[in-house]
Amino acid sequence: MNQFTLSALAFLGGVFLAIQGGLNSHLGVLLKNPLLASVVAFFSSFIFALSIAFFSIEKLPTLSQVKIIPAYLWFTGGFFSVLGISLYYYTIPKLGVSTMISLGLCGQLIFAVIAGHYGWLNLPTEPITVKRISGLIAMILGILLINGK
Missing domain, CATH: 1.10.287 (Helix Hairpins)
Structure with missing residues (x-):
């Protein structure tokens, strides 16, 4: 992919993040809990990601490839995701x-x-x-x- 296409995709990703932040922060307001909105968002994200992965992954990693992945990498990305996204959902209704x-x-x-x-x-x-x-x-x-x- 060329630089222009990659840049356009990155820009589009930013647009999507602003859209999801606005929608899910509204969900958090209606649920009266931004963390609960994060749970809903991550659950639906899991379903969408799993569906896309099911149709697009040609070959799963081998057990030996999985074993060499440090344990912290299985959890820390998700942890920071929940913190960051929950903070978005909490602050968007208050700040805009x-x-x-x-x-x-x-x-x-x-x-x-x-x-x-x-x-x-x-x-x-x-x-x-x-x-x-x-x-x-x-x-x-x-x-x-x-x-x-």
């Missing part, structure tokens, strides 16, 4: 979707720049540069403009 998404994106990008610089989470290193810092500053200014009264 554009404020919450812009602040959430800010947190993601700042963490991503730091994690990339140090190669945390077993990812390739991407050094912090003046250009990246300038981008973060521009993003923070943009967030201030988006959220300014």
Whole structure:
């Protein structure tokens, strides 16, 4: 896939996350519990993911491939997913979707720049540069403009 297509897919993924955040935070308000909305969202996500995987996976991993996966990788991603998504559902009705998404994106990008610089989470290193810092500053200014009264 070329860079334009990958970028368009990433953009579309962001749109989908904003849509699901808005819909599921409304569900959390109606259920009077954002964590319960997360349970519903993750259960339906599980059903959709399982269905898609069933039709798209050509070959399952072997037992030896599964055995070498560190135990923490089976749970920590899901743990942080529940925390992050539940916080979205909790804060969107209080802050508004554009404020919450812009602040959430800010947190993601700042963490991503730091994690990339140090190669945390077993990812390739991407050094912090003046250009990246300038981008973060521009993003923070943009967030201030988006959220300014």
